[in-house]
Amino acid sequence: DLVFIDQRGTGKSHRLTCDIYKGVDAAVLFRDVFPLAPIEQCARELSKIADLTQYSYAQFVRDLEHIRQKLGYGPMNLNAGSYGTRPAQLFIRTYPKSVRTVFFHSVVPIDVAIPLPMSKAAQTAMDRVLDACQAQPECRAAFPNVRNELGEVLRRLETQDVKVAVPGQARQVRLHRGRVAERLRSMMYREEGAANIPQVIHRMYLGDYRPVVEDILENARGASTAISFGLFFSIGCNEDVPFIRESDIAPATEGTYLGDYRVRQQQAACSKWPKGSLPAGHREPVRSTIPALFVSGDTDPASPLWFMEHAAKGFENRAEVVLENRGHTEWRPCIGDIYRRFVGSGTAAKLDTSSCKPEPRRRFKT
Numbered sequence: 311d312l313v314f315i316d317q318r319g320t321g322k323s324h325r326l327t328c329d330i331y332k333g334v335d336a337a338v339l340f341r342d343v344f345p346l347a348p349i350e351q352c353a354r355e356l357s358k359i360a361d362l363t364q365y366s367y368a369q370f371v372r373d374l375e376h377i378r379q380k381l382g383y384g385p386m387n388l389n390a391g392s393y394g395t396r397p398a399q400l401f402i403r404t405y406p407k408s409v410r411t412v413f414f415h416s417v418v419p420i421d422v423a424i425p426l427p428m429s430k431a432a433q434t435a436m437d438r439v440l441d442a443c444q445a446q447p448e449c450r451a452a453f454p455n456v457r458n459e460l461g462e463v464l465r466r467l468e469t470q471d472v473k474v475a476v477p478g479q480a481r482q483v484r485l486h487r488g489r490v491a492e493r494l495r496s497m498m499y500r501e502e503g504a505a506n507i508p509q510v511i512h513r514m515y516l517g518d519y520r521p522v523v524e525d526i527l528e529n530a531r532g533a534s535t536a537i538s539f540g541l542f543f544s545i546g547c548n549e550d551v552p553f554i555r556e557s558d559i560a561p562a563t564e565g566t567y568l569g570d571y572r573v574r575q576q577q578a579a580c581s582k583w584p585k586g587s588l589p590a591g592h593r594e595p596v597r598s599t600i601p602a603l604f605v606s607g608d609t610d611p612a613s614p615l616w617f618m619e620h621a622a623k624g625f626e627n628r629a630e631v632v633l634e635n636r637g638h639t640e641w642r643p644c645i646g647d648i649y650r651r652f653v654g655s656g657t658a659a660k661l662d663t664s665s666c667k668p669e670p671r672r673r674f675k676t
Contacts, residue, residue, distance in 0.1 A: 313381070317397075318373060319365045319541035326360065326540020328352035331530035336476045337483040339530060340523075343492050343572070344579040349543065353583050356540050363586030365544040367397045368404075375405050385410035387653050391639040392416050392613065393545075399596040399621070411601045411653055416613040416639045419621040421593045423553040424546065425572045426562050431614040432495040433566040435637070436460075436507075438609045439498060442635070442671050443508045452676035453508040459515035464491065464567060474519045477527070488571030490514075490522055495568055496529070498611040499638040501672055509675045547580035549588065595624050601658045602628040605645055607636030629658040635671040642666060 316323035330348045331339060338345050356362060374397070378386060387410050390398035395417040402409050418424065440457050443449040453459070466472055467487035474485045494510070497503035510521045533539070554573065563570040602625040606618040615632065622628050629652070633642060644666040652661055 311383075313377075313383075313386075315374065315377060317370050317541070319360075319544065320538045324360065326356055326362075326365065326538050326544070327534060328356070328539035328543070329534035330539050331533055334530075336479055340474065340483055340489055340526065341486045342575060343489060344575045346578060346582060349539075349579050350582040352540065353543070357584060360540075362540070362544045362584045363548070365541050366586065366588075367400050367545060367549060368589060368592065370397045371401045371404050374401060375408055378408055388412040390414055393418055395621075396420055396549075400592075402598050402600055403596050406598065406600065409600050411603070411656060411658075413649060413652070414602060414604045414618075414621070416606055416610060417604055417618055417621045418613055419595065419617055421595050422617065422620070424550045425576055426554050426558060427614065427617075428495070428572050428612060429563040429566040429568040429570070432491075432498070432568045432611040434614060435498045435504075435609045435611040436494070436567060438635075439504050439507050443674050446671075446674060448676055449508055449674040452674075453512050456508045456511055460511045460567065463511060463514045472519070474523050476523070485519055485523070488569065488575070489526065491568045492572055492575075493522055493525055493529075495572075495611045497525075498609060501609075501635065501637060501640060504609065504637060505672050505674050507674075543579060543583045544586075546576065547583040548586045549592075551576055551580045552585075553593065595621070597624040599627055600625070601652070601656060603649065603652050603658055603661070604628060604630045605633065606631075607633045607638065607640050609635060610638045612638050627658050629661040629663055631663045631666050633666065634668045642669070 318324060319326040328349070330345055330352065332348065334345050334348060353362070385408055388398050388401065390413065392415070395414045398412055398414065399420045402412060440460070443453060443456060464487050467485060467490055472485050473482035475482050494507060497507055497510070506521075513521055554577070559570055559573055563573065602622070604618050604622050606613060606615055608615060618630060622630055631645065631648065633640060636642070647665055648661065648663055652658060655661070
C-alpha cells in the first residue's frame with residue numbers, strides 16, 4: 311500500500327497559506343527573498359485561525375502515528391525527502407516499533423541549524439558546476455572566463471546601483487546581489503537548472519539581467535502554491551533559526567558567493583513569527599538499528615554530502631548512494647531498483663548499490 315498524508319498546515323489539512331509576494335513592490339521583491347511586511351501580516355492573520363506553535367515536527371510525528379494506528383497498519387516503510395527527512399528521524403526515535411525501513415533522500419540532520427550551512431553547500435555546488443562547464447569543450451569555448459564573470463557580476467550588484475526593467479512597470483528598480491545569489495543557488499536544485507547557470511552568468515556580465523529577473527518573477531508568482539509558507543516559518547523559526555549562534559555566521563558564510571544573505575533574511579523573517587518551545591532532547595542526533603537507505607547528490611546546494619555522512623552514522627544497518635552530477639532529491643531509475651530490493655528484503659545489509667553508475671552531466675546551454 312502507498313499512503314500519502316498532508317502534513318498539518320499543508321494541502322487540504324488546514325493549509326497555512328501565506329502569499330508573501332502578493333502586491334509586494336518590485337523594489338522589495340528584487341532585494342528580499344523574505345519580504346518582512348507581508349510575513350508579519352501573514353503571522354497576524356493566521357494567528358486568528360490557528361495556534362502557529364502547534365505546527366511542528368513533533369505534532370506531525372504524532373499525527374502520523376495516529377493515522378497508522380487508525381488504518382490498522384503494522385511497521386511502515388518510511389519514504390522521506392529533504393525537509394521530510396527531519397520528521398522521519400524524529401518518528402524513528404519516538405515510535406521505533408512503527409518503522410520497518412526508512413529511505414532518506416537528501417537528508418537534513420536533525421541537529422544542524424538550517425539555513426546556516428547553505429552558503430558553503432551552494433559554493434561547493436557552484437564550483438562543481440563551473441568546473442564541469444570548463445570540462446565540456448562547447449561550454450568552455452562559449453564561457454572561458456565564467457568564474458571571473460560571476461565575481462564581477464556580484465561585485466557590480468553590491469557596489470553599483472544596477473537597475474532592471476520590470477514588465478508592466480514604468481520605472482526601473484535596483485537588483486541586489488543577495489537576491490541574485492539566492493536565485494543562482496536555487497537553480498542548482500535540479501540538473502536542468504544548473505545547465506543554465508554559465509549562460510545566465512555570462513548574460514549578466516554583458517549587462518543582460520532578463521533571465522534572472524524573469525526567474526525571480528516567475529518563482530514569486532507560483533511560490534504560495536508550491537510552498538505552505540505558514541508551515542515553513544512555524545517550523546524554521548522554532549526548530550532551526552533560534553539555534554544559529556551569531557559567532558558561527560561569519561565562519562560559515564565568508565568566502566562564499568551567497569555570503570550571509572540567506573541566514574540574515576531568514577533571521578529577520580523569524581523575528582516576526584510566533585515562538586514556541588521544543589521538547590527536551592528534540593535536536594539530539596538519532597541512533598537506530600532500523601534499516602536505512604541514504605541517497606544524496608554531489609551537486610546539492612541545500613543538503614551537502616557531509617549531511618549524509620553526519621546523519622548516517624547513527625544508523626548501523628544502512629546503505630549509502632551518492633549520485634554524481636545530481637542536485638537536491640533528484641531521481642534516477644537505478645534508485646527505484648535499489649529501493650525495491652531494499653524494501654523487499656527489509657535490510658540494508660549487503661544491499662547492492664552498484665547499479666547507480668556515474669552518469670555524465672547534461673550539456674550546458676550555450
